[in-house]
Amino acid sequence: MSHATERPLLPGVGMTTTEAPFIEQAQAEGKLYIHQPYDLYSEENHEAWRRLYSRMAPQWTRFANEHFLAGISNLCLDPDRVPNLDDVNRFLNPLTGFRAKPVSGYVPAFLFFDCLRNRDFPTTITVRKLTSLDYLPEPDIFHDIAGHVPMHTDRAFADTLVRFGDCAHTAAEIVQGISDEDEQIRRLDSIIKAMARFFWFTIEFGLMKDRSGDLKAYGSGLLSSYGELDHALTSSTVQRYPVQLEWVVNQYFEIDHYQPLLFIVDSFDHLFSLVDELESWMRDGKLDNVSPGEPLMSEADLKSFLHAELS
Numbered sequence: 001m002s003h004a005t006e007r008p009l010l011p012g013v014g015m016t017t018t019e020a021p022f023i024e025q026a027q028a029e030g031k032l033y034i035h036q037p038y039d040l041y042s043e044e045n046h047e048a049w050r051r052l053y054s055r056m057a058p059q060w061t062r063f064a065n066e067h068f069l070a071g072i073s074n075l076c077l078d079p080d081r082v083p084n085l086d087d088v089n090r091f092l093n094p095l096t097g098f099r100a101k102p103v104s105g106y107v108p109a110f111l112f113f114d115c116l117r118n119r120d121f122p123t124t125i126t127v128r129k130l131t132s133l134d135y136l137p138e139p140d141i142f143h144d145i146a147g148h149v150p151m152h153t154d155r156a157f158a159d160t161l162v163r164f165g166d167c168a169h170t171a172a173e174i175v176q177g178i179s180d181e182d183e184q185i186r187r188l189d190s191i192i193k194a195m196a197r198f199f200w201f202t203i204e205f206g207l208m209k210d211r212s213g214d215l216k217a218y219g220s221g222l223l224s225s226y227g228e229l230d231h232a233l234t235s236s237t238v239q240r241y242p243v244q245l246e247w248v249v250n251q252y253f254e255i256d257h258y259q260p261l262l263f264i265v266d267s268f269d270h271l272f273s274l275v276d277e278l279e280s281w282m283r284d285g286k287l288d289n290v291s292p293g294e295p296l297m298s299e300a301d302l303k304s305f306l307h308a309e310l311s
């Protein structure tokens with residue numbers, strides 16, 4: 001433990017996961033989209049970022065997809081300090097039009113995908129505790145900025161995220177046109193489940209071969225996890241298969257342990273074409289009866305689609 005870890009937090013100071021007064025206040029006021037109060041980061045927060053970054057950097061060199069490595073270099077992240085989102089956006093926005101947009105917590109599914117459609121990425125601004133660098137169920141700024149945002153510097157990948165946003169609009173249109181309420185919820189639940197599974201097995205945990213045929217990670221859940229990145233690519237217990245849409249949309253997943261099953265795409269153009277296919281399956285009704293199980297949809301997720309204003 002360094003000296004920094006022993007210093008008590010001042011009241012109202014610190015942007016630590018589940019312990020940030022600024023975030024609690026924003027949530028109490030019902031504010032989802034917020035600003036990043038950069039001065040509130042404590043030395044402990046910066047120390048957590050520094051340790052997370054320094055131990056991931058060599059892992060990225062070994063296991064990260066080349067587009068991610070290019071992204072890390074293009075974003076000019078400071079290995080020693082929590083990133084200021086304005087700085088990140090100055091490098092990111094000219095490349096693909098994407099921006100990291102600070103949020104106070106969970107973004108209901110439709111709003112999340114709708115942000116992607118507008119090239120905004122809802123970004124958690126809290127930092128995990130120094131005592132739980134390895135695993136936390138919630139996203140934090142390291143997962144979002146060091147795991148996701150480097151991928152958003154890649155044109156084909158960024159366009160794929162926008163297509164996810166289009167799909168969410170299509171889903172909302174479809175279900176808002178159903179008059180029977182029970183049927184509406186049943187189909188919506190199945191369609192969002194399919195979308196969430198596809199997102200999980202690609203954007204969060206996807207693998208892709210590099211030019212020499214070696215398997216690399218592009219999924220942000222892997223790229224922000226010190227233990228899992230290595231495990232995902234080297235453990236003999238992990239099943240790794242070429243992606244199949246019909247499998248992915250029916251495959252449940254659990255978030256609280258290393259993933260035992262991962263899928264490989266050929267390229268981001270391939271990934272983009274799969275999102276197109278997902279949308280046409282949705283229109284054809286093929287996603288109305290996917291297999292039950294995880295992930296479970298919250299009331300807020302369902303309502304976000306039912307009450308979505310569509311333009």
Ligand SMILES: [Fe+2]
Nearest residue numbers: 139204220221
């Ligand atoms: Fe994520």
